[in-house]
Amino acid sequence: xxxxxxxxxxxxxxxxxxxxxxxxxxxxxxxxxxxxxxxxxxxxxxxxxxxxxxxxxxxxxxxxxxxxxxxxxxxxxxxxxxxxxxxxxxxxxxxxxxxxxxxxxxxxxx
Amino acid sequence: xxxxxxxxxxxxxxxxxxxxxxxxxxxxxxxxxxxxxxxxxxxxxxxxxxxxxxxxxxxxxxxxxxxxxxxxxxxxxxxxxxxxxxxxxxxxxxxxxxxxxxxxxxxxxxxxxx
Numbered sequence: 001x002x003x004x005x006x007x008x009x010x011x012x013x014x015x016x017x018x019x020x021x022x023x024x025x026x027x028x029x030x031x032x033x034x035x036x037x038x039x040x041x042x043x044x045x046x047x048x049x050x051x052x053x054x055x056x057x058x059x060x061x062x063x064x065x066x067x068x069x070x071x072x073x074x075x076x077x078x079x080x081x082x083x084x085x086x087x088x089x090x091x092x093x094x095x096x097x098x099x100x101x102x103x104x105x106x107x108x109x110x
Numbered sequence: 111x112x113x114x115x116x117x118x119x120x121x122x123x124x125x126x127x128x129x130x131x132x133x134x135x136x137x138x139x140x141x142x143x144x145x146x147x148x149x150x151x152x153x154x155x156x157x158x159x160x161x162x163x164x165x166x167x168x169x170x171x172x173x174x175x176x177x178x179x180x181x182x183x184x185x186x187x188x189x190x191x192x193x194x195x196x197x198x199x200x201x202x203x204x205x206x207x208x209x210x211x212x213x214x215x216x217x218x219x220x221x222x223x224x
Contacts, residue, residue, distance in 0.1 A: 031209075031210060032208075032210030034213075036215075042217070043198075043215040043216060043218045046214060046215075051208050051209065088152055092210050092211060095165060095166055096141050096160065096211035097158055098155070100152035100153055101152065102152055
């Protein structure tokens with residue numbers, strides 16, 4: 001059974017700080033990794049994808065992947081109250097499906 | 111453009127009703143998905159259609175019946191649902207990016223079964 005683990009939080013950070021969200025996965029053969037943001041009552045929104053070891057930056061977001069440690073993380077720099085949401089880590093399955101973690105709830109305090 | 115549309119936004123139905131959820135995308139994506147999401151839980155995969163053929167059925171009860179009339183449309187027919195089926199139903203479509211399927215979600219249909 002392929003699993004994706006996330007700390008459910010809540011993770012609380014002050015405005016302007018760096019928020020660090022972490023995820024581990026069980027299938028060593030996984031090749032694609034995604035971070036989705038989900039506001040309460042809304043659908044998941046893709047914010048980052050990463051396929052290779054190392055860092056990938058997009059604006060205030062940086063995804064980090066370490067396949068040897070089976071670990072993927074998301075850093076949010078200069079966190080804003082509008083970043084308050086649940087962040088879902090997802091790993092691509094062999095049939096194009098996604099295997100989701102349970103999500104980490106982030107709260108950014110003004 | 112990564113827009114997936116879903117109708118209706120909200121649906122209330124009784125346990126004896128028959129209703130359908132609709133999903134549409136015009137991005138030429140090859141695969142479409144139905145997910146069910148309960149409160150404070152991640153999305154759970156229900157069905158996957160790849161090139162209009164059902165490729166994954168995650169042992170979903172037969173009271174949920176998917177249909178893919180063409181490459182842009184995906185329906186979910188509902189019949190004799192139970193109150194525990196109340197949830198947010200999400201449609202997604204995917205394209206290959208960087209060698210991997212990247213999924214984009216529609217806004218969802220919030221279903222309440224009375």
